Amino acid sequence: MAPGSDALLTAIAPAEPVEPGTAVIIATSGSTGEPKGVLLSADALRASATATHERLGGPGHWLLATPANYIGGLQVMVRSLLAGTACAVLPPGRFDGELFADAAAPVLREDGPRYTALVPTQLTRILDAGGRGLAAARAFDAIIIGAAATPPALRDRAAETGVPIVPAYGMSETASGCVYDGVPLDGVEVRIGPDERVLIAGPVLTHGYRLRPDLTAEALVDGWFRTGDRGRLADGRVEVLGRLDDVINTGGVKVSAAAVERALGACTGVRDSCVVGLPDAEWGEAVAAAVITDGPVEIADLRAAVRATVGAAAVPKRFEFVDALPLRGPGKVDRGAVSRLFPGIG
Template identity: 85%
Template structure:
């Protein structure tokens, strides 16, 4: 196992990945300060056969686990991505390289025979994005990058050089968190070509682009609305956890933690399996309430959680980011119309931003404890 501590430079990671793709030691990319996560990967013990990359993550549960990916899975994902986007090209790495989305930008540039530019690990701004993107945008051929919705939102908010740079990319993959309809519309109106992606470490990054699976990837919906995925991009297990591997991989299919449906060949994610809120005996999807709130004028973002409640069991609560005047009664009416009376939040909090974890995902536990000041 070759440990690579990633920061402002990706040269060592690029070299390590090149060796791993050709059968060399497995790569474990780590962010500075993640020593405990590194130790949980037991670097002194033998690596599972066929492993080229280990993505160490604590996920939403806080339990450390390492996702094992083969060279074949990494290559299959990168090759299918290039085919979907318009061919191999030049890449800007705009997300941390210890997460699968960042790693795959490096892998794609390797397979394309190009050298990716790197956005410095500082607070993201449109100006910094434009500066980092400059060498990519000067290159001939397709120009790509990948980012999280929060980054795109900041670019659209700031305008100026960052927005001009974003418009110049042939495609910007948006992943790690859901892309709201409002954000899609803002990007289209601004002339920014985005490609919302769905995937995870276990699928070697995004494997469904704008609702359509990449070539070689199959998606089906289980009887409990669980999204199931198969194809050459899949993980072959978890580091030193055969129990988790057996639970997640069944008959060649990866059992995701997401609910979804397929409509006219396109996958729509409905929310997490565990995002259901039981309020007064009625099960409510937090994601459905978030979509209803996000469609309201003046709402930038929303996170819906269930809070422990003596009367209801759980009370629906919404933390909402707004960018204009919003009336709570209007929000209640929108949720009632979209998801029913039981789904109407009993508590609202208006905030400047939502807490994030990892590469742009909303930290729901922090919303519960930090915004609503409770443990559940």
Template identity: 75%
Template sequence: MRVVWLDGSADAVAALDAAVASALDGGEAVLPLNSADPSAPALLAGMAPGTPEEPGTAVVIATSGSTGAPKGVLLSPSALTASARATHDRLGGPGHWLLATPAHYIGGLQVLVRARLAGTRPAYLVGDGFRPDDFAAAAAPVLSASGPAYTALVPTQLVRLLDDGGAGLDAARAFDAIVLGAAATSPKLRTRAAEAGVRIMPAYGMSETASGCVYDGVPLDGVRVELDADDRVRIAGDVLAHGYRLAPELTAESFADGWFRTSDRGRIHADGRVEVLGRADDVINTGGVKVSAAAVERVLGGQPGVRDACVVGLPDPEWGEAVVALVVTDGAADSSGLRAAVRAELGPAATPKRLEFTAELPLRGPGKIDRSAVKARLAI
């Protein structure tokens, strides 16, 4: 297994791009890691790089750890290319790509795979942080090329482009499609993007499905989605990983009979559209009533002045668990009004017992809310 350390430079991304190309052609498997992540050495040690790789593996991608300890997902050349081809088919054909998210996560790495299959050269947005002017500069060669132009972002990045309203937003408008993944796209963000003339494609997927596999509620060609008896989402298709590195028991638990069992609850509508309702473990049992944290977040996020929200359950001597919320606002929202809105739509049990405001939510990985950090803050 070849380890590629990504240090925020274009040279490092180019080295990864070349290594992935070789791996897709049957060469040595690649493990991309973030050199700025203090946990990366321990993660590397846990994956035992000297151990022979499982046959058929092109890339070992580390999960963000949002559902526990990071895992090494084993992806074959066929899974990666099946995802890339199906994405191009859904977006409107092969095109030119801008890499604007970290390439050590699957959403960024797939940009490299898609460009490789399209026969185009990707542009890179590198460096620390995300600045709209830098995004515009990095997008310029992609937007000036002949053919469709695509990029992939996380919702936080899109919000910053919309808030800035300058050259970065102009560049975003010029893309034929922006795949939006890693976190849920709120109705409010959909509306803002549409009003600004930005063409987004919300995507649901994970490392185990070689990136997004359900686009705007519709599974990609070759992908099947169904629900377990407890409404847990299961996914099948050529995009699936073939397990976790050095974890046969975990592999057997998650992958069986051609299906991957996710940690998410869902709903499938009559027209076949898939709706993800939130993580299966985000249910808060308060006073004997089960409350979906995701449902409370959707109500809070839909209120005027609210930019983002995270809802968690904290131990409570009276209620067992108390519903508490950390909310990002533009200053136009107040806690009593927000609590009243939740009560009116979801009932008294779902109403946050405590609600605090913050300038931004803590994030981890490619743009997911760090719920452990939120719990730690609200527990004080």
């Protein structure tokens, strides 16, 4: 839980009796911004940790490099507990490659598989800095990348530098990542609903939301968790296309923010981006893009790429070039804060 977050503390309701079968309550605002307490059983945590070890290559030694109050960090501790190994810990606060290398040292001295889990921002900093941090990252047997989507350019950089990443998709409600590099973990089922909604079933699921039977009934239907994400299945692999609510209605045309981000990410020099809809008197919403680059980039080239792959209506009308995207939680982009990066939006 984020320090000082009264709303998330209220969602946990520490003074109220805990629902039966609950081992832990994860406070999360998810992608909707509405604070919720996700209920997870010991069986769900164990199922996720066991399936993760099976996928990665067996129980091993772990470095905890993300906050333990979020599900990704908590699961690192659960995996270490089940493996019977000591969990090394990266001190909270500032993150850079040198600190990562120091924290990783005791794990990398161990025999057997060595693992950690990072968010995309942490991986980017390691790749940018090079040196000891990059050397340490290369020495792990697997680095799970979660909490947010891994941009294609970041995936390519990791491959080029020999960092063994495993992009993961999941959430608090699935006891952490449940789809690794497009393939569901053993015991996890994924299907796509008629509205392109990603549906998930399996032993890793939450059994509800803290003191919110209404939200529980809406999210869990016939054993399936109804995510808020759009996706598709291609050759047995899961591809997440973006949020169901990330659609921008501009001039009567519905544009997927995630599709525009993918088009921008394929452009030379673009490291990352976030696309939002801004209020506009003429268009209703105007497509706007906050972009991180590795060097000079021509806006005309970005617009041309989006027009060619997504369509004319999806071409951003406004651009802001930034050094970093505002984040909330463990590496998730704060889209509300991104909107406020544009002059006149507050």
